Amino acid sequence: MSVVKSNAYGHGLVDFSKEMEKLGIDWLGVDSSLEALALRKAGIKKPILVLGYTPEENILEVIKKNISVTVSSLEYLENLLRQNFPKIIKIHLKIDTGMHRQGFLPNELPKLLKVLKKKRKNFMIEGVYTHFANAKNPEELSDTKKQFSLFKESIKIIENAGLNPIKHAAATGGSIIFPESKMDMMRIGIGLYGLWPSEKIKEKFEKKIALRPVMTWKTIISEIKKIPKGEGIGYNFTAKTSRDSKIAILPIGYWHGYNRLFSNKTKVEVRGKHAKILGTVSMDMAIIDVTDIRGVKTRDEVVLMGENITADNLAKIARTVNYEIITRLNSRIKRIYL
Numbered sequence: 001m002s003v004v005k006s007n008a009y010g011h012g013l014v015d016f017s018k019e020m021e022k023l024g025i026d027w028l029g030v031d032s033s034l035e036a037l038a039l040r041k042a043g044i045k046k047p048i049l050v051l052g053y054t055p056e057e058n059i060l061e062v063i064k065k066n067i068s069v070t071v072s073s074l075e076y077l078e079n080l081l082r083q084n085f086p087k088i089i090k091i092h093l094k095i096d097t098g099m100h101r102q103g104f105l106p107n108e109l110p111k112l113l114k115v116l117k118k119k120r121k122n123f124m125i126e127g128v129y130t131h132f133a134n135a136k137n138p139e140e141l142s143d144t145k146k147q148f149s150l151f152k153e154s155i156k157i158i159e160n161a162g163l164n165p166i167k168h169a170a171a172t173g174g175s176i177i178f179p180e181s182k183m184d185m186m187r188i189g190i191g192l193y194g195l196w197p198s199e200k201i202k203e204k205f206e207k208k209i210a211l212r213p214v215m216t217w218k219t220i221i222s223e224i225k226k227i228p229k230g231e232g233i234g235y236n237f238t239a240k241t242s243r244d245s246k247i248a249i250l251p252i253g254y255w256h257g258y259n260r261l262f263s264n265k266t267k268v269e270v271r272g273k274h275a276k277i278l279g280t281v282s283m284d285m286a287i288i289d290v291t292d293i294r295g296v297k298t299r300d301e302v303v304l305m306g307e308n309i310t311a312d313n314l315a316k317i318a319r320t321v322n323y324e325i326i327t328r329l330n331s332r333i334k335r336i337y338l
Helices: 005-009 013-022 033-041 056-064 074-081 106-118 142-160 172-177 199-205 311-318 322-327
Strands: 028-030 048-050 068-071 089-094 123-129 166-168 217-220 223-227 245-250 267-270 273-278 286-289 301-305
Touching (some): 005 322, 033 056, 106 142
Parallel strands (some): 028 048, 048 068
Antiparallel strands (some): 223 245
16 A cells, blocks of 8 residues: 555655556555545556544445545444445555554444444455554564554454455554564555654664655755845844845745745755755745855755755754654645656
8 A cells, every 4th residue: 555645744645646547556545535636637557545533424435436445433333323324435444553542442343243243244354453552663663562452453353244345554664663463464654655663763774775766855945145244034034144244035935835934054955066945934935045056046946855965954943753744845835747
């Protein structure tokens, strides 16, 4: 399964999914029914699973488009059972084996199966899955092993009821550090975009697995000016010029996903050289120091994130994870596939 939720981790839901379809992916995983329906509208034919919550009022349209949904609580299941569907609804049961987010607790399964037995003709138990909470450290697998053991026990209960659904547990981290959990299907997200799920996994496996980020984020220089020494820069003058300087304005800011925490801390790439962010990143603009870069002119290309300025680098500066850096890129920014 190619996990393309959250606008394909910031890479563009529809276009990235089309690329995955060309490459022969078996399934697509999304967060919401809105994402799933957008893919169907775009002509995507592959099986789709909504991993998150699907509002009851959206179920009918989802069924018509042959989209599978996650069922993770008895209350939600009972709400669905009250409806009369014109077609069979395909569901994947989410089992809470320890993360305590979505999912049925294993001791709820007998009651769940009893409830489903009454309406089995309207429901197809297509899959059953769980999600690991701590599959990011190859040196510490006890939590993951415990979760996997509970999941296998849950599967036995389900199979003893005469069901044989698709079984899936591993995401990118689990598939790398705990291969026993691959089962019938793997849900690969961050790894498909060329990024590591954690620094510890990268350190141990980067010589065995080649991951290369697929995204380069660029803007342009919209304006250039010369500023004398000692002048304040940007909101609240959080930077001052220490010399006579040449600065450039970038039409990009935190609205676009360029984090305000990057203020005075990050660099961008102009004409193959690094230029420092000066002052506070604004909503729609940022300022860089190009004093030492020869030949700079307006409309020059500026690399905000790429081979030399990675999502991992930016995540460390913002005290977050690479997942957040890429998923928060504004969906209005044009994605160009090469």
